[in-house]
Amino acid sequence: MPYLLLLFSLGVYFAAPFLPPKFAFARELSLLFIVISLIWGLRAWLRWRKANTWIIVDGSNVIHWKEGKPDLGTLRLVLSALKTAGFKPGVVFDANVGYKLDGEYMNDRALSRALGLRTKQVMIAPKGTPADPLILQASRDSKARIITNDRFRDWVDEFPDVLKADRLVKGGFRNDELWFSL
Structure with missing residues (x-):
């Protein structure tokens, strides 16, 4: 108008x-x-x-970006870069993330503290449920892009609208420098 x-x-x-x-x-x-x-x-x-600055981070994928080993420091670097770029990150993890990082279960409160995020910005998939459909549904609901190197091939039939090239943002480290395909 x-x-x-x-x-x-x-x-x-x-x-x-x-x-x-x-x-x-x-x-x-x-x-x-x-x-x-x-x-x-x-x-x-x-x-x-x-309203459109939310971005979903596939936490279980991103923690492996640097040297292939699960590291919360890698995710912290990614979150810092996203915040600097003006995004509001929401992070979704598989239920086993605590075991990969620390050898024990970690809830959303512990992970949000470790990441410097509010609890409402961190979500852990229920035990036995993959995080992928939660990530894709959150992206669909909020029209947010997804930071991940996962292609979500198992979910193409259920989420064809979300799995467009402009929605999935790849990233990683080259020569110890963080890069995104934003």
Whole structure:
């Protein structure tokens, strides 16, 4: 709507010199509406951008990015880079992540503390349930991209809309430098 108002106001602004003298106020009024529509459009864009900055991180995949060994430090580096880029990361793990990292079960509270995230930003799949469908459903619901090197081949039939090339963001380390295909 703000863009339609902008187009209409611009039309009136440029047509005003050709209008009869009794419509001389039209040019000044159209300037006012141009400013209003620009502010309105900017606010709408900022709200849209703020709402669409969530990004889902496949935690069980990302912890293996550096040297192939599970390491929470690797995930911390990735989360730091995402936050710096303006994203709000949500991390989803398989239930066995604690055993891979620390030899014992870790709940979402312990992992969120270790990662410096709020508890609501960390999710652990229930025992016996893979994290993949949870990651894909969260991405579908929030229209967020997914940080992972997994291709989710087993889930293509159930989540064809999510598994588009622009939704899956690959990454890793080259020469000890983090890279993303953002």
